[in-house]
Amino acid sequence: MRVYNFAAGPSTLPLSVLETAQKELLDYAGTGMSIMEMSHRGKPFMAVNDEAQALLRELLGIPEEYAVLFVQGGATQQFAAVPLNLMQKGKADYLVTGNFASKAYEEAQKYGDVAIAASSKDKAYTYIPDMKTLKVRDGIDYLHMTHNNTIFGTRITELPEIDAPIVADMSSSILSEEIDVTKFGLIYAGAQKNIAPAGLTIVIVRRDLIGKAAPICPVMLDYAVQAKNDSLYNTPPCFPIYMAMLVFRHIKALGGVKAMQKINEEKAALLYDFIDNSSFYTNRVNPKDRSIMNVPFVSPSEELDAKFVSEAAKAGLVSLKGHRVTGGMRASIYNAMPIEGVRALIDFMKKFEMENK
């Protein structure tokens, strides 16, 4: 029996995508081989690589002046790749709104002069700083931000008006809502939340920003090398790219990102409304900054939190334990979580509240 899986990443995938992968696993498209077994330079895989890129371009409206790269190492590797590629003046500012934002800021210090444009650490990362109050220095190469904070359940809904390129980590929000790619210099995302199995990282980068990597940049982290080779400089993570293609087809068939956003907003509204109307459950995030992907909440006590997580799992609602930094619970309701899963969670929350009030 399949469960409702609220894991923050790796996370639930569309059932129909898994079923297709299962069906094709021993023989992809009549080749007599699994998609995992074939040369990345052969026609069948090259077609997958091309279709995945074309579909992502279509879904996000990515213009030709941006390169789309399929790389490895997760967002954490991008924390180094971004400064190694983009820090040509040696100066960048960071918006520190959570755990990963903070790690990105720390990693960048290895490569240049970095400063904090704003931080929400003062209130345990439960809000997004006002974009009008950012301290953005003159002459920076870029401003880095985390678009959605997976652990703390916040998201950026408004961008600052600045001259420097904006670099955004969209690991937990990519394809969940419509964005204007041209407002960003670079977008990156680990695939394992909203796209595909772990092992694939998406980079979308304005072409005029690349080609000037630091001399010490490892060749695998050089965006220009990856762009020139269509992400096939060496063997790419073929299976996650194939899974991404299937997920992109699935999203397109459902009506694209606009349709995903509508259902994601509906799912999030259901859950937040229930929490806000409850005297038992609390979400501590500033309402206007709430994520539509990750919903952290607590019950009246740590003991009840632990009981909740354990009993929910028995009821087929799994991976609801909050991150070790925040405690409590967290429901990650990515694209692939059906609204029925959110309804089932709310029903369980009601029942648990009645039994434990």
Place this chain on the structure above:
Amino acid sequence: MRVYNFAAGPSTLPLSVLETAQKELLDYAGTGMSIMEMSHRGKPFMAVNDEAQALLRELLGIPEEYAVLFVQGGATQQFAAVPLNLMQKGKADYLVTGNFASKAYEEAQKYGDVAIAASSKDKAYTYIPDMKTLKVRDGIDYLHMTHNNTIFGTRITELPEIDAPIVADMSSSILSEEIDVTKFGLIYAGAQKNIAPAGLTIVIVRRDLIGKAAPICPVMLDYAVQAKNDSLYNTPPCFPIYMAMLVFRHIKALGGVKAMQKINEEKAALLYDFIDNSSFYTNRVNPKDRSIMNVPFVSPSEELDAKFVSEAAKAGLVSLKGHRVTGGMRASIYNAMPIEGVRALIDFMKKFEMENK
């Protein structure tokens, strides 16, 4: 219908492993989730990660003083990671015996003083230099070599007697023959040839060599960070790690690396004997340096080579085209290629020779 797939990598996987993966794809071990969908910090995946490491240690006899890491980026990323971690005196020597050996040497130049200990470029990489003639400098941090040259079909069967640690790229030979891990300071291998789908890189490193990475080393490339976190510093490539575990179980069930080596030597001997006794096919490699994993060969003309590759594919023997650098044909006969595949190839070669002599 499954074909015999002689691809150099990604390459054929054991059918029984693919069948297990297919069966479990929607529900791993009764969790109600795919192995691709679950948190890398949850018990089911942690058990996979632990078992994969334990089995690899058992199969290769890796002592406790070596760390085993599951990372990303392929061997090409290790071309940078090795000098970034190991070049504490800033000096290393490279044995240049092929395309990837040469790329490793080039990448290392970004990080220190590197020199060529020996090269076989003079004879188009068709031999391995005599280990007694290497020019190994005093005070180097390590000597780097490519254990098996996938493109040129050579392999190292003897190690030099030197004081510095030996670093070996075993991407196309790992688990194909018994090795004494303690003769090496570091072994790395892209998994996509002899182990698992692309997206996983294995690193086996003596613990006393790590913990002194260059300050500019990206955190994801820092072996000490990966070792300390059991390769879970960030989200690892979970699915390839799971597949590696299944392949390791499979190799163990077949009798371990010793048994694999015996069958690999038998497969290689069948093919080389046939080629050597033929006046139609030629393998240009120095006989004592021949790879038991990758067997390049040519027919009397380029036209016949092209016809061979095309007709073989129609007969269900696929991916026999040689690398673009060498031309001709190449049969990669990794662990997962059954001896029946090699026999079928030889039968086809006989038939093709008769029809085209």
